[in-house]
Amino acid sequence: MNRTYELMFIVRPDMAEEEQDKLISTLETAVAASSGLVKSVERMGKRRLAYTVRKFHDGIYVLLTVEGGGGLIHELERRLRVTEPVIKFLTVRIDEEQKRLDKIKAIKDAKRKAAAPVTPAEVAGEAPAATA
Amino acid sequence: MADETRASESSSGGDRPDRGERRPSSRPGGPGGGREGGGPGGRKYFRRKKVCKFCVEKIEAINYKDIRLLAQFVAESGRIVPRRLTGVCTPHQRRLSLAIKQARNIALLPFAGRAA
Numbered sequence: 001m002n003r004t005y006e007l008m009f010i011v012r013p014d015m016a017e018e019e020q021d022k023l024i025s026t027l028e029t030a031v032a033a034s035s036g037l038v039k040s041v042e043r044m045g046k047r048r049l050a051y052t053v054r055k056f057h058d059g060i061y062v063l064l065t066v067e068g069g070g071g072l073i074h075e076l077e078r079r080l081r082v083t084e085p086v087i088k089f090l091t092v093r094i095d096e097e098q099k100r101l102d103k104i105k106a107i108k109d110a111k112r113k114a115a116a117p118v119t120p121a122e123v124a125g126e127a128p129a130a131t132a
Numbered sequence: 133m134a135d136e137t138r139a140s141e142s143s144s145g146g147d148r149p150d151r152g153e154r155r156p157s158s159r160p161g162g163p164g165g166g167r168e169g170g171g172p173g174g175r176k177y178f179r180r181k182k183v184c185k186f187c188v189e190k191i192e193a194i195n196y197k198d199i200r201l202l203a204q205f206v207a208e209s210g211r212i213v214p215r216r217l218t219g220v221c222t223p224h225q226r227r228l229s230l231a232i233k234q235a236r237n238i239a240l241l242p243f244a245g246r247a248a
Contacts, residue, residue: 008197008238050242059239063197090238092196104192 004039004067004098009080009089010059013046020060023083027064030075036068053087065094182219186228194227196234202241206232210242 011020024041031038044061053059066072073091080089185204186194194201205213205220205228212232215225235241 010239047240049239050236051239053239088237088239090196090234092234097193101192 002067003069003093004065004095005073006092006094007064007066007073007076007080007089008092009062009064010049010053010087011062011085012054012056012087013058013060015060015085019085020062023085024062024064027076027079030079031066031068031072034068034072034075036066036072039065039067041065056087059087184219184221184224186224187221194224194231196231196238196240198231199235199240202228202232202235206241208246210244210246 011023020043028038028041040063042063042065044063046058046060049057049059066076077089077091080086185191191201196202205218207213212229215222218225220228232241236243
């Protein structure tokens with residue numbers, strides 16, 4: 001049961017860098033404990049929130065991409081919920097969307113390969129129109 | 133934003149003959165023109181056929197993190213702009229609305245009103 005999820009969470013804007021590191025590393029250990037895999041950690045920095053959340057107008061966004069089962073996500077969400085500086089979080093499953101995109105890309109590549117030797121002029125004519 | 137869609141349509145009109153043929157026979161009694169302009173007396177003006185931005189520009193991924201893309205389909209009030217105004221096709225509108233709702237949940241887009 002290997003699924004890929006994106007965990008985006010917002011921590012309070014006044015949270016220190018070291019504390020963020022600590023929080024992220026605890027989440028990483030939790031992932032490892034559930035035999036999951038952290039694919040990437042991205043700090044998106046401080047952003048203005050679209051609406052006030054717990055009386056905050058700004059927040060520090062962190063994006064975590066993990067691989068694992070539903071139980072792992074359950075545990076991570078529980079942890080985020082009890083971690084006081086985390087003001088909001090969202091989990092999105094991305095593997096199926098990624099699969100769909102890969103499929104489309106594969107079809108596109110196959111088409112391009114098939115079309116290129118026969119009519120290179122047509123492809124060349126198409127390319128600028130697509131980028132315009 | 134709407135102008136962008138139209139501009140790309142006219143530029144890519146050459147390699148999409150099917151769209152070009154359909155354009156002259158645009159429905160006479162259809163709803164008003166674009167989002168801006170048009171107005172109630174839209175019948176007098178030439179109404180360009182609206183096309184799906186995602187199909188024309190071949191945008192496959194509609195992600196909740198891509199706020200600049202999503203914001204084009206959200207009205208000032210925070211409302212998701214209906215298909216009949218933007219011309220987005222049904223499959224894309226479905227994924228678009230999902231992405232907008234996800235973005236709202238993580239405070240990237242407002243539920244109502246302008247971003248505070």
